[in-house]
Amino acid sequence: MPTSVRNNGEPILGAHFSIARGLDQAIYTAHGYGCPTLQIFTKNSSSWKEKTLTRTDIDTFREARQHTGMGAIASHTSYLINLAAKEATKRRQSRNALYNELIRCMELDIDFVVLHPGSHMGLGENHGIDAIADGINRVLEKLPPSNTRLLLETTAGQGTGVGHTFDQLAEILGKIERQASMGVCLDTCHIFAAGHDIRTRAAYQDTFRKFSRVLGFDRLFLIHVNDSKKEFGSRVDRHEHIGHGYIGDKGFEHLMQDERLYRIPKILETPKIVAGKDWDKANLARLRRMTKHQSSDMEQ
Numbered sequence: 001m002p003t004s005v006r007n008n009g010e011p012i013l014g015a016h017f018s019i020a021r022g023l024d025q026a027i028y029t030a031h032g033y034g035c036p037t038l039q040i041f042t043k044n045s046s047s048w049k050e051k052t053l054t055r056t057d058i059d060t061f062r063e064a065r066q067h068t069g070m071g072a073i074a075s076h077t078s079y080l081i082n083l084a085a086k087e088a089t090k091r092r093q094s095r096n097a098l099y100n101e102l103i104r105c106m107e108l109d110i111d112f113v114v115l116h117p118g119s120h121m122g123l124g125e126n127h128g129i130d131a132i133a134d135g136i137n138r139v140l141e142k143l144p145p146s147n148t149r150l151l152l153e154t155t156a157g158q159g160t161g162v163g164h165t166f167d168q169l170a171e172i173l174g175k176i177e178r179q180a181s182m183g184v185c186l187d188t189c190h191i192f193a194a195g196h197d198i199r200t201r202a203a204y205q206d207t208f209r210k211f212s213r214v215l216g217f218d219r220l221f222l223i224h225v226n227d228s229k230k231e232f233g234s235r236v237d238r239h240e241h242i243g244h245g246y247i248g249d250k251g252f253e254h255l256m257q258d259e260r261l262y263r264i265p266k267i268l269e270t271p272k273i274v275a276g277k278d279w280d281k282a283n284l285a286r287l288r289r290m291t292k293h294q295s296s297d298m299e300q
Contacts, residue, residue, distance in 0.1 A: 010036070010288075011256065011262070011266065011287065011288060011291045012036055012037050012071065012072070012262075012263065012264065012265045012266060013035060013036075013037070013225075013265075013266050013267075013268075013284055013287055013288065014030055014033075014035035014036065014037035014038040014039065014265065014266070014267050014268070015030070015033070015035065015038065015039070015267060015268035015269070015270075015280050015283075015284065016038070016039040016040065016076065016267060016268065016269050017029045017030050017038050017039070017040060018040075019040050019041060019042070022057075022060065023040065023042065023057055023060070023061045023108070024057075024060040024061045024063070024064035025064075026038060026040045027061070027064040027065055027068055027070050027073075028064055028068065030068075030070065031068040031070065033280060033281065033284060034284070035284070036069075036070065036071045036265075037070070037071050037072045037073065037074075037265040037266075037267065038070070038073055038074070038267070039073070039074040039075065039076055039114070039267045039269075040073070040074075040075055040076075041075065041076055041078075042075050042101065042104045042105065042108070042110075043078070043101075043104070044078075045076065045077075045078050045079050045080075046078070046079060046080065047078070047080075048078075048080060048093060048097065050097070050100050051104065053104055053107055053108070057108075058107055058108060061108050062108070062109065065109075071265070072111045072112065072222075072265045073108075073110050073111055073112075074110070074111065074112040074113070074114055074151075074185075074222055074265070074267065075101065075104075075105050075110050075112070075113050075114070076113075076114045077097070077098060077101050077113060077114065077115045077116070078097055078101070079116070080094070080097065081094040081097050081098055081115065081116070081118070082094050082118045082119055082121075083095065083098070083117070083118045083131055083132045083134075083135030083136065084117075084118040084119060084120050084121065084123070084127065084128040084131035084132050084135075084162065085118070085119075085121060086121045086122075086123065091131065091135060094118075094135065095135050095138055095139050098115065098135070098136075098139050099139045099142060099143070101113055102139065102143055102148060102150065103143070105148045106143070106146045106148045109147070109148075110148055111147065111148065111149065111221075112148070112149055112150075112151050112183070112185070112221055112222050113148060113149070113150050113151065114151050114153050114185045114222065115150060115151065115152055115153060116153055116155060116161070116163070117132050117152050117153070117155065117161075117162045117163035117168075117169070117172060118131070118132045118135075118161075118162055118163075119159060119160045119161045119162065120160045120162055121160055122160055125162065125168065128160070128162040129162060129168060129171050129172050129175070130175070132162060132172050133171075133172050133175035133176055134175075136150065136172075136176055136182075137175070137176060137177050137178075140176070140177070140178045140181055141177070141178075145180075145181075146181075148181075149181060149182065149183050149221060150181055150182055150183070151182075151183045151184055151185040151221055151222055152169050152172060152173065152182070152183075152184055152185070153184075153185040153186075153187055153190070153224070154166075154169065154184070154185070154186050154187050154190045154191050154194070155187075155190050155194065155237070156189070156190040156193035156194050156234075156235055156236060156237035157193065157194045157195075157235040158235055158236060158237055164190070164194035164195075164235070165194070166196075166210055166211055166214040166215050167214055169184060169214075169215060170214050170215055173215075173219070182219075183219050183220070183221040183222075184215055184219045184220050184221065185220075185221065185222040185223070185224060186211070186220060186222075186223050186224070187223075187224035187226060187269075188223070188224065188225055188226055188227070188228075188247060188251070188252070188255065189224070189226035189227065189228040189237065189238070189239050189240070189245075189247070190224075190226075190237060191207065192228045192232060192246070192247050192251075193228055193230055193232075193233070193234050193235055193236055193237060193238075194233070194235060195232070195233040195235075196210070197232060198247065198251040198254060198255065199232075199247060199248060199250055199251045200250070201254060204251065204254040204255075204258075208258070208260075217260055217261075220261075220264060221264065221265075222264065222265055222266075222267065223255070223261065223264055223265070223266045223267070224266075224267050224268075224269050225242065225252065225255070225266045225267065225268055225287060226239040226240070226242075226268065226269050226270055227239070227240040227241060227242050227243065227244055227245030227246070227247045227248070227252075227270070228240055228245045228246045228247050229245055229246075230246065231246050232246060239269055239270050239271070240270065241270050241271070241279055241282070241283055242268075242270070242283045242286045242287060243286060249286075249290075252286075252287060252290060253290045256287055256290040256291045257290065257291065262291075266287070268280060268283050268284065268287075270283055
């Protein structure tokens with residue numbers, strides 16, 4: 001498995017890129033932006049219809065990765081998956097979709113699969129936690145050991161969503177039998193909307209002190225770097241360009257200059273070309289500038 005760590009001192013920054021022209025082309029697009037990492041969908045994220053990879057899909061993807069020297073690659077699961085759904089048929093459908101996603105990613109040697117934990121649909125937090133853990137256990141027991149790791153993403157807490165507190169994620173992870181197959185993806189917009197502040201140095205240190213105590217940095221494998229269109233604690237998931245939202249530049253400076261997080265891949269999920277402006281280029285450049293003066297005074 002290719003390493004996600006670059007040896008040239010550059011931050012491990014990437015973005016979510018389209019597979020519309022082919023899975024392999026997403027890698028070349030990332031490489032063109034100077035990104036050593038990226039995130040993709042391996043299928044239509046808004047459809048239950050599955051995609052079976054051809055030998056050509058797999059070979060061209062692996063060739064593109066080798067040719068570009070691309071590091072860690074993440075896939076985001078379908079937004080339809082809800083392992084805690086009320087209806088048994090929906091839970092089964094969600095488990096099948098997660099299983100197929102993991103199979104595709106194993107075939108492609110993708111490092112990380114990012115999953116929104118799910119929504120309890122009014123049945124309560126404890127039910128949601130138990131159902132999500134049960135669903136993951138059922139899926140993983142059908143799969144052989146692999147280097148592909150399933151990451152639970154921090155959520156904003158909209159509606160009956162589970163995963164907006166570090167404790168909820170820790171409870172789910174604690175119920176998973178194959179611990180070595182699991183990890184966490186932290187989304188800056190989501191934690192901010194859920195009530196974890198990172199705008200000032202003191203707030204940032206407090207948030208990551210809690211993260212370290214409850215989940216641990218050893219479980220953190222990926223970070224989604226997104227500003228927030230909505231205010232602190234809004235529990236609303238709306239991504240904004242870096243420095244243009246309620247988090248602001250300072251929050252991302254703390255993140256980009258935190259040596260504990262420097263070796264963790266960071267992925268943009270912000271809007272793309274708007275009114276002719278290439279926002280991936282602008283957001284990547286802004287974040288790269290923030291790393292020019294590395295700080296070592298973050299609380300260990």
